Amino acid sequence: MGRPAESFEYEVLADGQVRILHRGRLATMLRGLAATQFLDEVQRADPQLLMARVTGAYKHGNERVAQPPPQPEPVTVKVTTERPRGSPPATVPAPAPLPGRTRSASGRRRVLTAFPQRLPGRPTR
Numbered sequence: 001m002g003r004p005a006e007s008f009e010y011e012v013l014a015d016g017q018v019r020i021l022h023r024g025r026l027a028t029m030l031r032g033l034a035a036t037q038f039l040d041e042v043q044r045a046d047p048q049l050l051m052a053r054v055t056g057a058y059k060h061g062n063e064r065v066a067q068p069p070p071q072p073e074p075v076t077v078k079v080t081t082e083r084p085r086g087s088p089p090a091t092v093p094a095p096a097p098l099p100g101r102t103r104s105a106s107g108r109r110r111v112l113t114a115f116p117q118r119l120p121g122r123p124t125r
Contacts, residue, residue: 008051012039020051027055 009021018030018038030038042050 006048008048008055010038010042010047010051020055022051022055027051030054 007023008027009024011019011021013019016031016035018035020027020030038050038054
């Protein structure tokens with residue numbers, strides 16, 4: 001992550017208070033111990049980063065350094081086209097017809113069931 005823009009300034013007032021401005025507007029006022037610590041720290045560290053931290057305009061939670069996504073483990077598959085000597089060629093069985101359904105010569109479906117077609121109380125066709 002780079003440095004924030006050079007948009008912070010600070011002024012030391014006569015009574016020891018520190019006024020921090022962001023783009024010309026008052027961002028925060030430091031008084032007492034906080035002002036003294038700020039003035040000590042500003043001599044050693046980057047003033048822009050320090051003022052950004054003090055005002056709360058630093059790292060809102062979405063400035064994390066991106067990491068590459070985890071990669072899946074490579075899968076090794078050994079494919080052989082040879083069959084052992086003396087074994088019959090591989091055949092795929094034909095799919096079995098669905099139970100209870102056939103087609104008549106006219107192409108219409110005819111349902112074959114193990115139950116009688118006549119139900120009690122219903123006339124037959």
